[in-house]
Amino acid sequence: MNTPVTAHSVAEPSSRSKLIASVLVVTYAVITILPLLWIFLTGFKTPPDSIAYPPRILFEPSVEGYVNLFTTRSRQTPEFLASLPPPQTWYERLVRSRNMVIGGPSKVVPRFLNSMIIGFGSTFLAVCFGTIAAYAFSRFRVPLADDLLFFILSTRMMPPIAVAIPIYLMFRHLGLSDTKLGMILLYTAVNVSLAVWLLKGFMDEIPREYEEAAMVDGYTRLQAFFKVVLPQATTGIAATAIFCLIFAWNEYAFAVLLTSGEAQTMPPFIPFIIGEGGQDWPAVAAATTIFFIPILCFTILLRRHLLRGITFGAVRK
């Protein structure tokens, strides 16, 4: 390397230290991403390949995991299989080659839809409630504002299981057990604290002068809020919405204790994708991959606001 050793500023580290740093960081990144890559690959293995010893890096790709994820199957005798009409579709042929027949669709699609409905429903409500509350905290002198804000945050400190005990009893009384409405309300309540804190930060950054100018021009306070502040806060609202959605999407403790069928989401469902003799790993890996793709897209979209979201707006960069 021919870099001159003279006068490097601290802001610009020397190229040698940069090289060492990049090697170390890339090594860590590769090691840390290996488990995820492995799961992704396992989704394209056949069940025997997935549990081969030693673990197989090279294998013939197969979509059996995905077929197994979306169907229920039963093993049949060769005589019975021979008596059936020939398979109509490629996936039937694949299942038939394992001496099995497709019984019907699995529950993965309804579970995925539940995740979507509960995720989007609770996010929508939490962001609506959070936006107006954040605006009030940001612009008006609310008595005991700090106490209220701390109270809102402290609801997040309760262990979910502790909250789940009375919620379980409450939902049983109200007939909300295992309903999407119940889960939407619950997740909304959990997310509202995040939404208020994040959005207050975003609102604080919008200069008051904008609405004041609008109000001088004849807007009422509410018109100024809807026509001036909201459009300015779009990015913040979108980022907040994504954080709420990710929480609802990933949540497990409430989901596993309060739902069993009707309203079950993906996280409690994925560990119970069973094949013959334990978990069907290619199917579990396929489900994990499908489940992770939306999060992957969101992470890339959110990159700039990530820090704010994970620290409740405490660090804004």
Place this chain on the structure above:
Amino acid sequence: MSTLAERAVARTPRRLALRFGGMSDKAIAWLFITPSVLLLLAINIFPLLWTIQLSFTNYRANRPNAVLRYVGLDNYRDILTDPEVWHAMQTTAHFVLWSIALELVLGFGLALLINRRFRGHSFWTTVILLPMMLSPAVVGNFWTFLLQPQIGLFNSGIALVTGVDPSSFQMIGDVRLAPWAIIMVDTWMWTPYVMLICLAGLRSIPDYIYEAAEVDRASALRQFWSITLPMVMPFLMLAILFRAIENFKMFDMVNLLTSGGPGSTTEVASITLKREAFEKWRTGYSSALAIILFVTVFGAANIYVKALNRVKQR
């Protein structure tokens, strides 16, 4: 601006304008805050109060018609003298302390390296961030696969590096290794979190401070101890606060990875709580435990936030 304002006024639905047009700021403030507060009262505070009430009873949720008896502080006394609860608390403390220590060292180290701004650092940062965005439950589940002796990726990887037989140890089946398995998976998942916060701390230090130190010929080590570390300290403490609260409540990842086993070696407090509440159905007893856990987190967080503010003020 005035034409814009007129157009906007014209476009606001008439009825809405009429109904809210004359509202005072104070009325709007309350109107805006009420929905959130009501929701939190209904779904957080009311259940909390109910839990407090239940914690003084012998209520069992699977026998709703049994006679409800108030037992005073008996549940609390039973919990505080129960060796199993103390064991769970120790397990939790071990998990929280070690996972935070490892995450701090790795996260801060990575942040220092990424702060060198080498080519492609932004891409690699995003790659490193991915694990923490996943669902902890799904993570716990697929790590049971990765940690299986023989067929799992982890044991084979270790075998490749160290040469030991991959089937000679099992991370989740072994009483000694299982507590480290949950720490390891937590560290894998949450190191990026600490890293991200540290990175923000490092970027908040203005360059001129280092330039001044350079002029004074302060060594790199001296610069780290006297500038970098104190300036990043508030950020580090914030990271510790958030991780400690989260890991103290940890349920999902551990429940799926080891579900407290083998034996009760990885039974953290939340898992004990789940067992008491939803397997043994001792609702009164578990309510008391829930209150104790909540008070612990809440109290510790309060003390910690005060310390944090003192560091920030310095």
